Amino acid sequence: MKKKTLITGMSLILTVGIFAGCTNQSDSKSTEHQHETKNDKTNKENEHVGHSEKNAQDLNVAWHLSSSHPKENEKEKLTIEIKDNQNKPIEEYDINHEKKMHLIVVSKDLSYFNHIHPTYDGNGKFNVDVSFPKGGEYKLISDFIPKGGSQTTKTHTIKVEGTEQKAEPLQADKSLVKVVDGKEITLSYDGELKPNKEVMLKFNIKDAATKKPITDLETYLGATGHVVILSEDTEKYLHVHPADTKNMGPEAMFHTEFPTSGTYKIWGQFQHKGKVFTVPYVITIP
Ligand SMILES: [Cu+2]
Structure with missing residues (x-):
């Protein structure tokens, strides 16, 4: 069959991008203005799309939310800033499935899912409005290809204030x-x-x-x-x-x-x- x-x-x-087992490395647990400065795990398996396999680039990704204490159902501006290991903004990105960046927002219990596309505003900065339906932890997963590099996944965890619902297994x-x-x-x-x-x-x-x-x-x-x-x-x-x-x-x-x-x-x-x-x-x- x-x-x-x-x-x-x-x-x-x-x-197929498989991102496994490096959350501790690239995840920041606190809510706001947390800067990620760890090395990146890069997804491979892009051979069909024609990207040559390069060494994983060292990237510094900073996640900024407009509010230091995000609350449920409030609109926040999220900025994702991508720099190289010399702290220089990464300026150019390949288009992957029509977008320069794909962003997945999920609640920790996976009951909430959102797939959005931040706007690239130059200088290594992507911006998008986000909101969260309930209090609790959320995971943000961004997916992008620095020009000439390979598909890269970076994640970030935030805590949202508000009524938390018991997570169902x-x-x-x-x-x-x-x-x-x-x-x-x-x-x-x-x-x-x-x-x-x-x-x-x-x-x-x-x-x-x-x-x-x-x-x-x-x-x-x-x-x-x-x-x-x-x-x-x-x-x-x-x-x-x-x-x-x-x-x-x-x-x-x-x-x-x-x-x-x-x-x-x-x-x-x-x-x-x-x-x-x-x-x-x-x-x-x-
Ligand atoms: Cu997408």
């Missing part, structure tokens, strides 16, 4: 059929769910009311869709794009590999009729 799908599966070229979904924004999305996979084993995730998208397959998805970030995967402890981050931009549904396929056993949350993002919808799943890799 896997073979067949691979043959008919066209040229699935993709970018992540539980694997009993059903992989979800309804979001009038669409019924079924997640299935080809291959074995095993650590370090390639697996193809397949999202099948129907109209929830008519059950008709949706075949007119729109390109989102230069592809049929976009998938972000985080491990339960938020330490492992996978960002997966399909390269097949011609297939506009009803099925979208993404190759990936889960680095370890454990529970993961997956967010598939697709665009239809001008609107992006996000469908979450929780699965366990035995």
Whole structure:
């Protein structure tokens, strides 16, 4: 079954960034104006996109929030400032899936997810407005490619004041059929769910009311869709794009590999009729 799908599966070229196990290094626990000055772990596996494998660049990333005590539901301006190890701003970035930077904002319990694109304002500075729906800890994950370098992931943790909700432990979904924004999305996979084993995730998208397959998805970030995967402890981050931009549904396929056993949350993002919808799943890799 896997073979067949691979043959008919066209040229699935993709970018998989695996970010594992370096959170202590690049994560700052306190809330505001915390500067990160640690070395960076750089994602590899960009060979299909044509980036040569370079040595991981030493980067200094500083995260500034407009408020020193961010509160729930308040708009904050977030600035992410990227410098080299000589403290000189990194001026140029490659465009990756239509953007210079991708930023994922999640609550620590993974119940909240937001995928946004900070604006590059020059001088190594990216800016974006953020807000947080509840009190508690949030993790920010930025993803970018310094010009001529490789895909880089930097993370930061902030504490937001406000009503904290008890974090529910992540539980694997009993059903992989979800309804979001009038669409019924079924997640299935080809291959074995095993650590370090390639697996193809397949999202099948129907109209929830008519059950008709949706075949007119729109390109989102230069592809049929976009998938972000985080491990339960938020330490492992996978960002997966399909390269097949011609297939506009009803099925979208993404190759990936889960680095370890454990529970993961997956967010598939697709665009239809001008609107992006996000469908979450929780699965366990035995
Ligand atoms: Cu993005």
